[in-house]
């Protein structure tokens with residue numbers, strides 16, 4: 001059943017209040033509800049329908065009189081009075097049998113919930129849609145020592161607790177947690193003088209791993225007050241870490257629930273990347289309190305309203321915390337790897353989709369990350385001041401409402417006077433625009449011609465031109481800024497921009513800071529790229545110039561050409577330039593991945609062979625290592641971080657550069673340095689960096705065992721152990737490595753983190769996943785078929801492994817298609833997975 005944006009109709013009733021009582025029991029939890037409805041003014045009262053799935057209805061009544069509703073597998077309908085009325089019901093649910101991790105479920109003996117997007121209907125009968133907002137009161141009865149729900153605590157005793165959430169909210173923000181938990185606690189006083197109790201709830205034994213998340217939370221609270229003027233609005237803020245979770249985390253009002261991997265961290269068990277992700281995700285969920293909770297979405301088509309904006313906000317925060325240049329490069333790397341890939345394949349969809357079958361399939365890189373890029377472009381178009389004004393207006397005008405993208409664009413128009421009609425196409429047109437740049441120099445005038453084109457995507461054969469902010473600067477021959485950065489608004493299919501008054505031809509630096517999510521095509525000589533790598537004053541484009549050089553070198557290597565000397569020389573200069581941030585130098589040294597090269601070849605009309613790319617890439621790495629052995633060895637020695645481990649951006653940057661140097665040097669020393677580092681390391685960052693190199697060299701057997709012996713008691717660390725083996729191993733061993741790991745006693749396949757470690761690792765091993773035998777395709781399909789009845793959401797998400805199938809040769813295409821057809825033909829396949837395989841095959 002396809003749901004369409006065009007079919008939106010408001011709910012005909014208003015929910016005045018909700019009162020819930022939970023009588024917890026693992027296999028037979030009773031949920032009693034009392035919901036006050038009144039006719040919504042001006043609404044056409046249709047049939048009264050409440051969502052409900054997998055519920056055993058015990059009884060229900062209207063104004064105290066029992067009713068016998070009509071039940072379907074989607075919910076209930078019953079006749080109701082014309083005026084206000086109270087609906088009461090009692091249902092029974094089975095949290096222990098809930099392996100989908102959607103609704104109320106159990107994780108290690110603890111009750112927890114996930115209601116976004118449509119999990120609340122698995123808890124009780126309710127209008128489970130985001131435009132129905134109500135204040136909730138909750139009473140929990142159960143044996144667990146800790147009983148939590150949204151809002152403020154109002155009472156507790158032996159075996160019970162009550163909570164009141166005064167802020168009207170949609171049901172997807174409901175949460176309940178009950179278990180044997182301990183808190184790492186702190187306090188925060190808001191700018192409005194509210195004293196807030198902060199708690200991070202974890203299983204006993206994990207309380208020593210919460211300090212970093214707590215610190216990140218307090219910094220997030222301060223930042224949102226200072227930068228957006230948004231203060232917290234309850235007396236408590238609770239965070240709970242759970243081991244079984246489909247996604248990263250969830251912003252339930254006053255009770256955020258997190259995948260434990262994004263909360264728990266210690267120097268011994270977490271990597272620099274883990275600390276960075278914890279900081280970013282804690283911030284993301286906290287920022288949702290305003291962008292998502294206080295102002296929510298009218299319907300799920302508007303998901304990017306809260307997600308794009310909240311990602312944009314968390315990226316701003318991370319940039320402020322850790323440095324903007326490196327942060328921007330990291331974000332663009334992720335955008336290209338995930339969102340550009342999505343846009344280029346059968347799953348391409350607009351930032352605001354117009355139809356879906358299962359909304360959980362649209363929690364995508366396009367909605368989130370491209371959605372965030374749109375906010376950045378809006379800001380570039382209206383300026384910082386305009387942006388601040390528009391956001392203030394958004395918060396005052398829509399507080400307490402369920403809003404739309406039209407509402408969002410309207411506040412920008414009203415606050416700045418800007419006409420955003422054309423900009424709105426960014427929300428409705430799928431696909432990554434290609435901007436082709438060409439230049440001319442004539443009589444002192446430098447002309448830059450920009451053309452835009454967006455290829456057809458599923459359901460959208462023709463595209464209109466979009467408004468693309470292109471940040472441009474011009475450099476003179478000494479590498480000085482001849483024209484500082486200015487933003488050109490490309491809003492037609494083709495436009496020429498003139499810069500006057502030059503004696504010598506300047507060198508353009510185009511799309512500075514990656515000012516728009518587009519593919520930039522420009523014919524540039526190797527010399528020009530090397531010049532920009534050495535001189536560009538925009539750090540993003542400086543990195544990008546190096547990236548273009550390495551991409552070009554990798555593609556030429558496929559055709560048998562040795563690396564151009566300009567590359568080693570340029571990288572060597574950056575590597576040894578101590579005025580540059582080590583994290584930036586590490587990024588310049590990192591080579592594009594196999595998937596990146598495969599897409600580039602495909603875009604150029606060629607059929608990529610992942611195995612050949614793997615071999616060429618290894619060859620390039622080897623020859624760069626040989627050419628730069630001396631400075632790499634120096635960097636490896638210099639980038640040590642002695643003393644106690646600190647998860648700071650500075651130290652993390654040093655370790656990143658050290659790791660990058662190790663990656664090259666391992667090609668020359670057969671893993672000798674990596675083995676030494678593994679033996680000596682006292683932090684998880686260097687341990688896993690070393691282990692990955694050893695695994696890649698095929699010489700890590702002893703270290704793999706040693707690591708497992710050290711860490712078999714720690715699930716999150718063992719997730720890394722599983723993932724490293726499938727992601728880093730030589731490609732010809734990838735499928736077999738994954739298969740062997742699925743037979744390991746600790747392969748708990750119903751746990752999403754563990755399943756993703758093995759199979760997400762296999763997917764990330766591009767040449768391994770696409771090995772010509774097709775073994776990996778078969779193995780993954782077998783496991784997705786097995787997982788689907790247990791956990792449809794995670795299964796559906798992992799079918800994206802196949803989203804690039806049309807890129808490859810006929811044999812690989814045939815095998816991937818067969819894998820997808822086999823999944824599709826599975827009896828009783830979930831709605832989630834069937835929507836995905838149908839789109840993938842269409």
Ligand code: ARG
Nearest residue numbers: 116117247249250251360363
């Ligand atoms: N709103 C959450 C976040 O972005 C994501 C929850 C998605 N969960 C799901 N099952 N679709 O932080």
Ligand code: ZN
Nearest residue numbers: 284288307310
């Ligand atoms: Zn979010």
